[in-house]
Amino acid sequence: MTEVPGGLSFRQSVDHMVDRALQILDLPPGVDNAIKSCTSVLQVSFPVKIRDRIEVFTGWRAVHSIHRLPSKGGIRFAENVDQMEVEALAALMTYKCAIVDVPFGGSKGGLHINPENYTRDELQIITRRFARELANKGFLNPATNVPAPDVGTGQREMAWIADTYKHLYPEDINYVACVTGKPVAHGGLQGRTEATGRGVQFALREFFRHKEERNEAGLDGDLEGKRIIVQGFGNVGYHAARLLSEEDGVKIIAIIKHDGALFNPDGIHIEEAFYHKYSHGGFQGFAGAEFLEDGAKVMEMECDILIPAAVEAVITEDNAPNIQAKLIAEAANGPITFEADRILRSRGITILPDAYVNAGGVVVSYFEWIRNLTHIRFGRLERRYDENRGRHILQALEDTNGRTIPEWIRSELEKGANEEDLVRSGLDDSMRQALQEIIDIRCRKEEIEDYRTAAYYIAVSKLARSYQDLGVF
Template identity: 45%
Template sequence: MSKKKEYSLFDDVCGFVDEAAKYMDVHPGLLEQIKQCNSIYKFNFPLRNDDGSYEVITGYRIQHSQHKLPAKGGIRYSTHVNEEEVKGLAALMTYKCALVNVPFGGAKGGVSIDPLKYNEYQLERITRRYTAELIKKKFIGPAIDVPAPDYGTGAREMAWIVDTFEAFNPEVINAKGCVTGKPLSQHGIDGRTEATGQGVFFGIREAVNVEEDMAALGLKPGLKDKTVIVQGLGNVGYFSAKYLSEAGAKVIGVAEWNGGIWDEKGIDIEALKQYQSKNKGFKGYPKGEFIKDSKQLLTYPCDILVPAALENQITLENADKIQAKIIGEAANGPVTQEAEKVLLKKGKLVIPDMYLNAGGVTVSYFEWLKNLSRVSFGKLEKRYDMEKYRKLLSTIENATGEEFTDMERDALIKGASERDLVLSGLEETMVTSYQALNQKRKEKNLQSLRTAAFILALERIVISYTDLGIFP
């Protein structure tokens, strides 16, 4: 009896690239170069535990593409981390950056651990040793490879990484740019924490505002009163749900690894998040119905399904049962290639991960620019703009004989903060990128937004290679 082949995210991504290439005239050798990983670094190091015992920790950093430098991609801490997963995630970063016109190559990293089983001191030792291994092989640096947070990591780990890098490289003036997603105190950027979830919101909002696309799904344009189910209430899922709710959508289901909540009346996301933080789950939450097998929530009726947890969540096993009309991939690779074919055949709109969760890398790009320039966004011009607006208001008052109230005056002369500029740049990126990929979909007469996204990304990557004179 033949052994069933294990799922490979990397093979899935390559399959999407091959599908997109059918609609392009691209040199076969160049296509193969684009698909393959440039550099794969797998390493092991020891961790001495508090009781004197040792264990061997396995780490990865994979640079999929160096057609633009630095390479960019997060670091995840998870027992699911293996070479195939990291290769697939690194490849997705390449196409994601190209799609939203962020000038990075693609990379990804990971450590094969369950971070919940280690205390803070152990995690710090693991993170600093992981960083030291990357430094030894020149797999990190503001001009080489710039990591960021991912599943199982956050601003704390990024602070340890930048501190370790600076200790090894005291002469590098732009050392803070070796990693993004840092705390504000370590030259992070205001708005980075919610950037991916905010980007998911902007992307879904843009998609549902296209009248002809909504008509094809039997929906009215806009987010108002649309029902939403979110899988995962971590950083991305929480902010996605929060902003969708605030825009008028109704979140009726939230799934987590240890159970979910279903409530057709609508879920208060802030209250649920607070309960989850206090009780480590949703069990016992006083409103709605607790669903023990939370993955079943993916198949419940709703307008918009937002898988914001891990990859490989919608497969051939459950694709035919999905009732949502729009699937917004907030996580990386939550819908397999085979499952997507089933969804498209049923007339669903799948908003691909490589576009929808690009908010994180977009704002990471802004943070990297801030670190290279060594000045906060808006710091130089804010007071000048405020004074300019103040004079303009005085001119209007003198011409009309009417006076603004203090509240109106304060609102109108307020200069843009770093956060304002970051969110404005993120919104512009997500809006223009969706318009471009949706236009490409219609231009090529495609059903799949993902295929259109890969075509657009490949076109931009091909130009990078051909302008270098490497391929005809």
């Protein structure tokens, strides 16, 4: 069980944060427990022959809510995964989907394994066997339960799972929709890989569009030039850092991994740091920044924005008093414990919660799932039509005014949106709308003081309304 210094499990920490919103809502007795409880949890143990010996692997799949189907959530491969962690992550998925208006229930899966200890072929055998266990017991299906990548998994594992499901149920025409986050060549979607990181970028952009909110956090202007520390340099941390530095002009002054950190007050070149990490197995020896062994202390350095983008419980009651960021954007799931959250808020540090900030992945997973069910790529029907219409508009303007349209305007108006353009547009809209709703409810409800409580208030309100409409209570 994942525990934090205060003795609370990850699951308990999530529930306590939700309780703050439940105390404000006027719900019938018992509804709060109904909302927080997991609908079902599957535990499987299965043997696999690895290098002439039998190993037994244990995995879980938790379904928190089926008020909407399918239930959605990633599968992580990690040594520290357990049932309570999977249940907590499944609950977060339910709230996350409600906050960004994605019509899914919440689910999550995990396999107790260290992927680094196995070859590619061995991992494929293990993954396919786990997928078979989930499918045979009704926890893998495009209509009811759809996994996605998480810690320790990626496109490769999703392709193996989808192929396993296809061979088990060849009559299911929608088999490719049984997972999201697949390779593009196998039904995946352009933009899915960086979706969570780009969602972090869009969340921060929207926050900085609201003058009163950013001033309250002690920040001014736009994102350009802001000093950011990123804790975690996996898929989410890397893409968030890269996009923010390349497209918004921020300074990534520190990147933290479990075995050390890079620090450069003038900003780190993200692509170069990423290449060095993978070519040398770590940050040591990177010429573009100072290497510091104590990464935990780097997280306490002064900065404008701190982005925890790795695992849960990295900010606890022990280090929360030392955090010097003005704004924390939770790109990971549960990086701040319940007690730490209380300390940070008492110190006036603004927190954009994980259930909102890292929702980009499930938003684009929703788009991929829709694409798989419709069996047609986005933009295929209308792209050329839009291009031709743009040309006609340009021609009409030139004929009417007798002037040539500048080339940069022409290229923009003549361009028909491709699939990745549409995915980014949909993700941007989802993140904008969600934060606007969070800010609005925080302004209208005097008893709601922080963004996390506002986000959970919105999520729980939607869940309660859905249960009421369905006649659950």
